[in-house]
Amino acid sequence: MKDDEVTLKAPALEDASSVLKLLRQINNETSVVMIPHLDKISVADEEVSLEEINERSDCFVLLAVLNQVPVGIVTITKLDGQDNAGELGVAVLKKYWSQGIGSLLIDEAIYWFENFSSIEHLVLDVFSDNQRAIHLYEKFNFVKTGQVEEKDSNGKRRLAWLMEYCG
Numbered sequence: 001m002k003d004d005e006v007t008l009k010a011p012a013l014e015d016a017s018s019v020l021k022l023l024r025q026i027n028n029e030t031s032v033v034m035i036p037h038l039d040k041i042s043v044a045d046e047e048v049s050l051e052e053i054n055e056r057s058d059c060f061v062l063l064a065v066l067n068q069v070p071v072g073i074v075t076i077t078k079l080d081g082q083d084n085a086g087e088l089g090v091a092v093l094k095k096y097w098s099q100g101i102g103s104l105l106i107d108e109a110i111y112w113f114e115n116f117s118s119i120e121h122l123v124l125d126v127f128s129d130n131q132r133a134i135h136l137y138e139k140f141n142f143v144k145t146g147q148v149e150e151k152d153s154n155g156k157r158r159l160a161w162l163m164e165y166c167g
Contacts, residue, residue: 004067022072030091060109088165121165
């Protein structure tokens, strides 16, 4: 394997620290990561989260790794109170935007959703001013289903599109 080749891997418990570092760096680079209290999550908390995700058929997580360092992540998490629906989340370090890593992660998440998941609907929300992300999701057959107002990670209220996968 080449050192400069992006690989995908399901994170193991020993990756919890790297996952947390990745999420915190992405959160510092953009205000669209919507993980409450990210600064208060410990490595032990992340280990529990990864273990739970890996044991369930309604959750999914995958890392994009370059030179043994995570540079992107995709998750599907079951939505509370919505039977049979999972929410897609994808994030890539800013340095690696527009290099196909987000597409690679989304493609793998959709493959998992279509072939292995127990959920029936794959949804996401994306801030309406994030045209690059909207275009990417539309490329993968997500369609806009509504619009809501949400707070970004800085607490600013913004309009967001609700989208659903229509494979």
